[in-house]
Amino acid sequence: MARRRTVDEHAARIAALVGPTLARRESEQVPLAAALGRVASEPVVTSGPLPPFRNAQMDGYAARADDVRRAPVVLPVDGVVPAAASEGTVLQPGHLLKVMTGAPVPDGADCIVPVEQTAEEDGGVRVLRTVERGAFVRDAGSDALPGTVVVPAHTRLAPRHLAAAAAAGVAEVAVRRRPRVAVLATGAEVVPPGAPLALGQIHDVNGVALSSLAVEAGAEAVLVDLTPDDPAAFEQALQRAVAVADLVVTAGGVSKGDFEVVRQVLEPLGADVTEIAMQPGGPQGTASVRGVPVVCLPGNPVSAAVSFTVFLRPLLRAAVGLPPVLPQSMPLAAALHSPKGKRQWLRGVVKDGTVHPVGGPGSHLIVAMAGADALIDVPEEVDFVATGDTVSVLPL
Numbered sequence: 038m039a040r041r042r043t044v045d046e047h048a049a050r051i052a053a054l055v056g057p058t059l060a061r062r063e064s065e066q067v068p069l070a071a072a073l074g075r076v077a078s079e080p081v082v083t084s085g086p087l088p089p090f091r092n093a094q095m096d097g098y099a100a101r102a103d104d105v106r107r108a109p110v111v112l113p114v115d116g117v118v119p120a121a122a123s124e125g126t127v128l129q130p131g132h133l134l135k136v137m138t139g140a141p142v143p144d145g146a147d148c149i150v151p152v153e154q155t156a157e158e159d160g161g162v163r164v165l166r167t168v169e170r171g172a173f174v175r176d177a178g179s180d181a182l183p184g185t186v187v188v189p190a191h192t193r194l195a196p197r198h199l200a201a202a203a204a205a206g207v208a209e210v211a212v213r214r215r216p217r218v219a220v221l222a223t224g225a226e227v228v229p230p231g232a233p234l235a236l237g238q239i240h241d242v243n244g245v246a247l248s249s250l251a252v253e254a255g256a257e258a259v260l261v262d263l264t265p266d267d268p269a270a271f272e273q274a275l276q277r278a279v280a281v282a283d284l285v286v287t288a289g290g291v292s293k294g295d296f297e298v299v300r301q302v303l304e305p306l307g308a309d310v311t312e313i314a315m316q317p318g319g320p321q322g323t324a325s326v327r328g329v330p331v332v333c334l335p336g337n338p339v340s341a342a343v344s345f346t347v348f349l350r351p352l353l354r355a356a357v358g359l360p361p362v363l364p365q366s367m368p369l370a371a372a373l374h375s376p377k378g379k380r381q382w383l384r385g386v387v388k389d390g391t392v393h394p395v396g397g398p399g400s401h402l403i404v405a406m407a408g409a410d411a412l413i414d415v416p417e418e419v420d421f422v423a424t425g426d427t428v429s430v431l432p433l
């Protein structure tokens with residue numbers, strides 16, 4: 038038998054196939070409310086100063102520091118300036134104006150006396166303590182001057198960045214367009230979740246699993262389809278997918294059975310379908326249909342999810358500016374065996390700095406995978422790892 042392709046070799050092949058598409062840096066405008074987690078493609082710049090005007094930091098009295106230097110002192114109050122005061126007000130020397138937090142500071146005032154440091158009296162307000170010039174006054178531009186970049190390009194937009202953009206009065210931001218991913222699940226026996234099962238049928242796991250993995254990796258799931266093992270139906274779904282997607286991911290139909298619909302349709306189009314030295318995730322394929330990369334994953338749900346995580350997650354995350362999910366080294370909590378010649382990705386749970394294998398190696402063990410938070414990476418040449426040995430662990 039010819040030497041099987043390694044995981045790294047297959048990863049390089051997928052990167053070469055998908056890379057050019059993902060390298061396109063198209064951008065789109067989105068409203069701030071839809072921009073969380075997206076990556077800014079242009080800087081957000083404030084045209085005006087922030088804050089836009091000099092305003093009060095405390096509920097209290099606008100004053101002149103010189104007038105309250107002799108505190109305690111009683112001064113007359115000429116009125117109240119609410120927040121959103123539209124007309125400029127002027128403070129007369131020796132007087133006070135009541136102000137609310139956020140209200141414009143009247144011309145002539147140079148400090149705010151917090152209300153707690155005053156007492157109402159006949160004929161005015163007693164200022165109990167001296168207040169420094171500038172106290173509790175927020176100057177225009179004290180946060181950002183006009184022209185300041187409030188969010189740099191390439192920033193992954195967190196709530197604090199959206200807050201800064203909103204403060205700058207920006208309603209929409211330019212963000213990198215997400216890669217559009219289509220998922221084609223296959224299998225005559227596969228029916229949508231919610232449908233009753235006849236003997237031999239199984240609920241579709243790969244549709245939701247792969248599309249949500251894609252979304253989690255920063256992509257947009259533009260189409261999720263499920264076709265029986267009928268080449269004509271799969272061909273139609275494939276054509277719909279390549280019309281709307283930057284990347285098509287198929288699941289199932291790539292191994293050695295009689296009804297391998299993905300092979301049947303894609304091999305005549307030049308697909309490369311092979312068995313790689315990996316478990317789960319042995320049968321794998323790649324193709325290009327009308328210029329759109331197609332990555333064919335095995336149908337077993339654990340195999341499909343692990344394959345996506347190993348091959349496509351790094352590429353999608355990098356394309357949208359998300360940080361890579363890096364492997365970590367840690368001791369193994371319980372010894373394990375692994376078939377030689379295949380790189381194993383066993384499911385595990387990280388606890389107290391060690392990784393505990395969960396479930397067995399079977400690629401139908403979906404519930405066991407739900408309880409895992411990491412993949413234990415066992416190299417091809419290793420067939421046994423002892424308790425306490427260091428292993429490489431890829432977070433899920």
Ligand SMILES: Nc1nc2c(c(=O)[nH]1)N[C@H]1C(S)=C(S)[C@@H](COP(=O)(O)OP(=O)(O)OC[C@H]3O[C@@H](n4cnc5c(N)ncnc54)[C@H](O)[C@@H]3O)O[C@H]1N2
Nearest residue numbers: 222224240241242243289290291292293319335336337340
């Ligand atoms: N003679 C051989 N048989 C198999 C080999 C092999 O080398 N020689 N490889 C095995 C391995 S490893 C895997 S993985 C599977 C991959 O097969 P396919 O990619 O062709 O997938 P299917 O046969 O369509 O399905 C496999 C398995 O997964 C279930 N499945 C499929 N799609 C879904 C879905 N959307 N949701 C839930 N479950 C799904 C399906 O019912 C099968 O049980 O081939 C082995 N066989």
Ligand code: MOO
Nearest residue numbers: 317318319340400
């Ligand atoms: O290698 Mo297949 O992808 O699990 O069970």
